[in-house]
Amino acid sequence: MEGHEVKAAGGAVEPAEGESPAGPRKTRIGEANAVRILDAALTVFSAYGYHGARVEQIAAAACMSKPNLLYYFRSKDALYTAVLERTLDMWLEPLRGLDASRDPFDALSEYIAVKLEASRRDPAASRLFAMEIIQGAPHLSPVISGRLKCIVDAKAAIIESWIAEGRMAPVDPRHLLFSIWATTQHYADFAVQVRAVAGSDLSDDDFHQRTLASLLTILLGGLRP
Amino acid sequence: MEGHEVKAAGGAVEPAEGESPAGPRKTRIGEANAVRILDAALTVFSAYGYHGARVEQIAAAACMSKPNLLYYFRSKDALYTAVLERTLDMWLEPLRGLDASRDPFDALSEYIAVKLEASRRDPAASRLFAMEIIQGAPHLSPVISGRLKCIVDAKAAIIESWIAEGRMAPVDPRHLLFSIWATTQHYADFAVQVRAVAGSDLSDDDFHQRTLASLLTILLGGLRP
DNA sequence: CCAAGATTTGCCCAGCCGGTCAAATCGCCG
């Protein structure tokens, strides 16, 4: 009956437990519930923010009672952290495509396309990150100044090598990446504004195509050698 | 569930009262307090979001007691709305510079510079709008689909006329505006990330200059006729 | 079928937070 230890660090008793949440969850049904909860939490957190989201609301969205949700995730904060971690890789992954051996415009065009596709497929994830970072990244600052900075440094070096080889016009690589992030994520984060002003959003396939074409023109048009 | 304000039209009881808040506030000291409150509210709301902000925290930031703040603004929601309205013009104003009679690249360069300057001068205002829109603009949707859309339509027509005259390369005007908004505001909204990855932010004058130069290259470089 | 563990839920609670109110104080003007 060792039900509830309040130790901050993960329990050392369980060796094989690399999962992000900390609930018991050994069986299939438990695993499925955890996924349901994380999906619901992403939806609600991204729509209302951490403080605006209610645990009971997330539980309802996951079709279970609030105490049942708390059975899988110790606290609201633990759930939020788990959602953030699960979404992190999805956010970082597209950067891998920026390979030094590729043609700069192939690689950058594909990166923009993939990021825009991510904004279309999962706008909630983009909004979650946006709100987290706007508020000072209280849960993500170690990741941002650690893993993210490391990856960006590497990719910036690649872009600089392209420039040094005369394969693209000189531009600060980091500002180029910022511009790509800002523009592609804009269509997810500010979807309401985009819809009001342009009359459509990325869920419309035609609009998605025209957006991609416009971004490629605007962002890469001036970088030909 | 957000509580929606029902007072769409301004109060008709007070003839000479174009102010956004609704407190008594006739004297100089009252007016000064209202300004102090609005400043404090902008800081706190932009840092913690509507739900994360505490009325007592705002009151403390304005150096007064909570009931005293509530004496000037009926409710937290009324205060939030007032802050939003006061910041709105500051956000919309730079668009005026896009004048059809000007040279396209002069006008667009200046617009980018002014927007970036706004991100440097008042990042809190930018963050406030960002969080509001990310969450679906529950307080701003009428403005966005009304005034903002109207202005954007007009400015898009101007850009299209520039294109028709062959003074700049063909590009969707709305996507160009989105890109300018997204990139310039990115340096305010995601300042934490920018600082972690690039080691500096707009408050550093040198970084500000290099950012502006990069944005002009990236955004406008490909639009020469 | 049974015991052990996993899961689920009804019930409860303590603390926080927005907002009220009456009383106290201040500032201004005749």
Place this chain on the structure above:
DNA sequence: CGGCGATTTGACCGGCTGGGCAAATCTTGG
């Protein structure tokens, strides 16, 4: 100086929300 409205605050309240608990129910290996 006196009075009156503007301002300020301490004390308080009711509702909501995150979270705890133990009992009830379900699953599953043996």
